[in-house]
Amino acid sequence: GGVGKTTLAKAIYNRIFLQFGGSCFLSDVRSKVKELGLVKLQEKLLHQILKTKEFEVDSVAEGVNLIKARLGSQKVLIVLDDVDHRSLLESLTRERSWFGSGSVITITTRGEHLLYGLTTSEIYRAKLLNDNEAQQLFSCYAFNSLSPPQEYVELAQDIIKYSGGLPLALVILGSHLQGRSVEEWSYEFKKLRAIPHCDIQKILWTSFDGLDDNTQSVFLDIACF
Numbered sequence: 743g744g745v746g747k748t749t750l751a752k753a754i755y756n757r758i759f760l761q762f763g764g765s766c767f768l769s770d771v772r773s774k775v776k777e778l779g780l781v782k783l784q785e786k787l788l789h790q791i792l793k794t795k796e797f798e799v800d801s802v803a804e805g806v807n808l809i810k811a812r813l814g815s816q817k818v819l820i821v822l823d824d825v826d827h828r829s830l831l832e833s834l835t836r837e838r839s840w841f842g843s844g845s846v847i848t849i850t851t852r853g854e855h856l857l858y859g860l861t862t863s864e865i866y867r868a869k870l871l872n873d874n875e876a877q878q879l880f881s882c883y884a885f886n887s888l889s890p891p892q893e894y895v896e897l898a899q900d901i902i903k904y905s906g907g908l909p910l911a912l913v914i915l916g917s918h919l920q921g922r923s924v925e926e927w928s929y930e931f932k933k934l935r936a937i938p939h940c941d942i943q944k945i946l947w948t949s950f951d952g953l954d955d956n957t958q959s960v961f962l963d964i965a966c967f
Contacts, residue, residue, distance in 0.1 A: 813841050816841065827856070880898065
């Protein structure tokens, strides 16, 4: 997590959604399905696209039938953000034939295997930022410029390296350190190396939770070693 998949998907959505008869951005699907259930997600998808709450969905099977019946002739834009189970795709956007001609379905996920077998046009693999891009992004949030002042250069480089090239980590750290003195930066960086910043720790734990049980076990064995 933190590589920028959601940010990129949201930016594209905001740029093109007016070209469609209806649109829906379902964010953080992985957490929402645990909190609300799959039926409520189907309901939310329909309500947002149809711009009405005149009906309720009573079961997943009914939700599938309603999606096909109500959206089958509409050109729609749908983004499913942070999908972690194939069952979500099966119940929300399984087939292109469920939607009208020209519809676009975008899925962000940490598990590329979930996309295999779908009639996908293209799979885009989000990349980490290179050193120059990372410096520019971090500096935008830390200094409101594209590069750090001379007295901050060395510390900024250390912190950027610490972020591992994750855009979200760079944004969090840059915002956290904005307006502070060099001495404060040095002190904060020492703290960060000893105890990860809570938001970055959350990003890392979210990524860890997305691993399968065997990979988690191997990761923990490595960490403990």
